[in-house]
Amino acid sequence: MFGSTSKGAHSYAKVGLETSVVAASPHKLIVMLYDGALVAVLSAQMHMKSGNIPEKGKAISKAIQIIDNGLRASLDKEVGGQIAEGLDALYEYMSARLLTANLKNDPAILEEIQGLLTELRDTWNAIGTAPAAMPGADLTSSRMPNLASA
Secondary structure (H helix, E strand, O other): OOOOHHHHHHHEEEEEEHHHHHHHOOOOHHHHHHHHHHHHHHHHHHHHHOOOOOHHHHHHHHHHHHHHHHHHOOHHHHHHHHHHHHHHHOOOOOOOOHHHHHHHHHHHHHHHHHHHHHHHHHHHHHHHOOOOOOOOOOOEEEOOOOHHHO
């Protein structure tokens, strides 16, 4: 009569996410992108193990989209210099490996990418708790992608 509880919960969660994005600092947005990519990779692992090929493909595609259109797109190579260039190359590598994992149905590659994303997220979190950042150390632009479509 009033729709499913699942649909309502999904809508509520989406509003919560959108509110979090609007209120988040650029640093927190990067953490949210890492978290989103990790969730997508974990979902892909689960679907790969269960043999659900269509959902595995969707999850891997979502992870690639977050990495390419979120993390990579937010890099400011002019300000970030060699560090930003290195991150760009690493993000490109991760996207290519995810594509290979999808094509070859290789769970070891998903584990590799999960490890890289976890390490990057943990490092980014540690940077956020550092007392004072060095001038010019902001590696991301203030323009962030629309996460609602990710």
